[in-house]
Every structure is written in structure tokens, then in C-alpha cells.
Amino acid sequence: IDQYQAEGVTQLEITIEGWSKNGLYGNQPEQFPVEKKLGGNKGLKELQEYAAGKGVNLYLKANYVKPYQDSNGVKASRDAVRGINREVLKQYVYYLSTRWNTDDYFYLMKPSVIAKRSNAELSKFQDLGVKGVQFEHFGSLLYSDEDNKSNTDRQLTEDTYVNALDNFRKGELNTAVDYGFAYTLGHVNRIDQVPLDSSQFVYTDRAIPFYQLVLHGLVPYTASPVNLYDDSRNQTLRALEYGALPSYELTYAPTSDLQRTMADRLFSSSLENWLAPSVQNYLALKEVYDSISNQQMTNHEQLQSKVFRTTYANGVSIIVNYNEQSVDVSGQTVEAFSYAVTGG
Known part of the structure; x- marks a missing residue:
């Protein structure tokens, strides 16, 4: 926080992951207590108070849906959903590069377990005083349960998610989700990692920001982390073309510390490497995002090959050029891999 603010980054929203007991793959679906190595509840509350004093919104990421196989908070035979074979369903870590599963797997929690855990811990989040909670998987993972004793469909899982989001908002906590399935709309204050591309199936001509045309100006949404x-x-x-706020997923320690761990997807996360680029990005784009933040997206069009223009209700247009050479648009030159802002 201090390093960013010293560089002129004044509007920060930070989400902390892995703060629960035993870390990222520890005690879920329970989120409390806070990991002692990080200072426990006392240390986290001090951090929240410090962040609030600096004008920084602090969110905590919570995983009530998909605990790791070794979690101390799960009794799989009772808490986990079952597949069509009526056996406890295991979600293995799968690598596309090798087409092999690893030996690591996760469970999916029954909706009743999600509801019970989230309701029980609402007051603990309130006591910490954090700005909000980012509910992992709520906006991107929907499933049913084929357990003969507690058979549930996807609608019940959806209702469970929405009720939890509403309960936290009634408790004066902001809520955030990833991806943003439609049922979460109207129940969240932020959507993270919105889709910025199509499926790329062969029958797709090109991607269009339909999701963003609907949402922009109603709820803030972020792109997937730039550094990954x-x-x-x-x-x-x-992100600029689709009106999505840039985001970064950073670690204070070197990325190499995560080798041979299940967090190896963070292949470039060190703050030391990304502080300067992210500050530069913020300072360059702040005025642009300020001008469109509460505006409806009214049009999106392809002007040339790899050149697109997005227009907003207040007349601001953003032209992005993905080509390796500059292009001329209506008498205006847009440099290679750059953008231009007009109107408004």
C-alpha cells in the first residue's frame, strides 16, 4: 500500500487470498480462524484499519465451495456432493499439456454446507471491518448433487449462492465474484476476471463484448490479472477495449518460492517485478477510466483488421490498435499496440 501510494496510485482495491488457517488449501470450507503465521485475527484487523486509514478497500477471498482433499474442515461422506455413480465426486487437477490428472483433487460442497458455513461466519467478517468478501466459485461454478439422501439440482445451488451474497450485503459488506454468471447480477458490488474473449470455436467469426455492453456502468468489473x-x-x-479495469495478482516474496506447489500458476507475480509496470499502467489509464466508469457502453465496432472502437453514452470513444504498425482512423493516427481516446 505504501509503495503504491508513494508512486501516485491513490485508488487501490486489494483482495487477500490464502489468509485462512493453514493457508490457501487449508481449512476450507471454514474460513476462520485467521492463519497465526500472518498475525491471526488481531494482525488482520490491524491491516484492515491501516488500509482503511489510507483509503484502501480491503476484500478477503472466501472459498465455501471447493475445498482441497486434505482440508480439516471437511467430512467428505457427509459434506461433499456425489456424482451419477453415487460416489463422492472428486475434481482432480488436470493439465492440458500432458493430458494427465495429478494426484491432487478437490471436493464440491453440498448447498446446505455452503449456506451453514457462510451464515455462521458473517459476523466474523463484520468484526474484522473489511470492506467486502470475494466469494470464490460463486460466479463461475454451478453443479447438482446426485446423493440419494440429499438430491439437489443446479437451481438450489444457485439459490444458495444468491442468498449468501444477499445476506452479506444486508450485513453491510460488499460482495464480489469471478466471471459473473447472470444469476449473480444485482447481488454483487464487483465482478472479477470477466470473460474478454469468445470460445474460439471454428464457427466463431470474432468476439464481441455483449456481456460488457449489458453491464458497463452498472457494476464495476475487472479483467484477469495482467501479469499472468x-x-x-x-x-x-x-481490457481497455472491453471497459474492464486492469488487475494484478501479486506476491511480496519472489515467484520462485511457489515452485513445486499447487500455486505454480503464479509464474510471474513478484511485486518487485510488477510495481513499476502496474504504476505506469495506472497513471496512464486513470483519466480514461474516470471518463467512462459510470457510462453505458453504446457501441462496439471493428474499423480495420485488428482495430476496434468502443463508444460510451457520454460520447467518449476508445480506439485500440492490435497491429504491429500504426493505423489511420478518420484522420487520426493510432500507434502500434496502442490506443486513442476521442470525444466526451
Whole structure:
């Protein structure tokens, strides 16, 4: 927080992951107590108070849906959903590169367990004073339960998610989800990692921001972390084209500390490497996002090959150029891998 604010980044929203007992894959679906190595409840409350004093919104990521196989908070035969074979359903970690599962797997919790755990811990989040809670999987994972003793369908899982989101909002806590399935709309204050591309199936001509045309100006949404793309420049332009706020998933320790762990997807996360680029990105784009933040997206069009224009209700238009050379648009030059803002 101090390093960013010293560089002129004044509007920060931070979500902490892995703060629960035994860390990221520890005690879920229970979120409390707070991991002692991180200072426990006292240390987290001090951090929240410090962040609030600096004008920073602090969210905590909560996983009530998908605990790891070794979690101390799960009795699988009782708490986990079952597949069509009536056996406890296990979700293995699968690598596309090798087409092999690992030995690591996760359970999916019954809706009744999700409801019970989230309701029981609402007051604990309130006591910490955090701005909000990011509910992992609520906006991106829907499933049924084929257990003969407690058979449930996807509608019940959806209702469970929505009720939990509403309960936390009634408790004066903001809520956030990933991806943003439609049933979460109207129940969240932020959507993270919204889709910024199509399926890329062969019958698709090109992607259009239909989701964003509907949502922009009604609820803030962020793009997937810029630092986890092979081309961060391209991802930043994509976020700008679709009106999504840029985000970063960072660690204070070097990324190499995560080798041979289940968090190896964070292949480039060190704050030391990403502080300067993310600050530069913020300072360059802040005025642009300020001008469109509460505006309805009214049009999106392809002007040339790899050149797109997005227009908003107040007349602001953003032209992005994904080409390796500059292009001329209506007498205006847009540099390679860059953007231009007009109107408003």
C-alpha cells in the first residue's frame, strides 16, 4: 500500500487470498480462524484499519465451495456432493499439456454446507471491518448433487449462492465474484476476471463484448490479472477495449518460492517485478477510466483488421490498435499496440 501510494496510485482495491488457517488449501470450507503465521485475527484487523486509514478497500477471498482433499474442515461422506455413480465426486487437477490428472483433487460442497458455513461466519467478517468478501466459485461454478439422501439440482445451488451474497450485503459488506454468471447480477458490488474473449470455436467469426455492453456502468468489473498473460500489453488493450479495469495478482516474496506447489500458476507475480509496470499502467489509464466508469457502453465496432472502437453514452470513444504498425482512423493516427481516446 505504501509503495503504491508513494508512486501516485491513490485508488487501490486489494483482495487477500490464502489468509485462512493453514493457508490457501487449508481449512476450507471454514474460513476462520485467521492463519497465526500472518498475525491471526488481531494482525488482520490491524491491516484492515491501516488500509482503511489510507483509503484502501480491503476484500478477503472466501472459498465455501471447493475445498482441497486434505482440508480439516471437511467430512467428505457427509459434506461433499456425489456424482451419477453415487460416489463422492472428486475434481482432480488436470493439465492440458500432458493430458494427465495429478494426484491432487478437490471436493464440491453440498448447498446446505455452503449456506451453514457462510451464515455462521458473517459476523466474523463484520468484526474484522473489511470492506467486502470475494466469494470464490460463486460466479463461475454451478453443479447438482446426485446423493440419494440429499438430491439437489443446479437451481438450489444457485439459490444458495444468491442468498449468501444477499445476506452479506444486508450485513453491510460488499460482495464480489469471478466471471459473473447472470444469476449473480444485482447481488454483487464487483465482478472479477470477466470473460474478454469468445470460445474460439471454428464457427466463431470474432468476439464481441455483449456481456460488457449489458453491464458497463452498472457494476464495476475487472479483467484477469495482467501479469499472468504471456503478452501483458495485449491484455491491457483488451481490457481497455472491453471497459474492464486492469488487475494484478501479486506476491511480496519472489515467484520462485511457489515452485513445486499447487500455486505454480503464479509464474510471474513478484511485486518487485510488477510495481513499476502496474504504476505506469495506472497513471496512464486513470483519466480514461474516470471518463467512462459510470457510462453505458453504446457501441462496439471493428474499423480495420485488428482495430476496434468502443463508444460510451457520454460520447467518449476508445480506439485500440492490435497491429504491429500504426493505423489511420478518420484522420487520426493510432500507434502500434496502442490506443486513442476521442470525444466526451
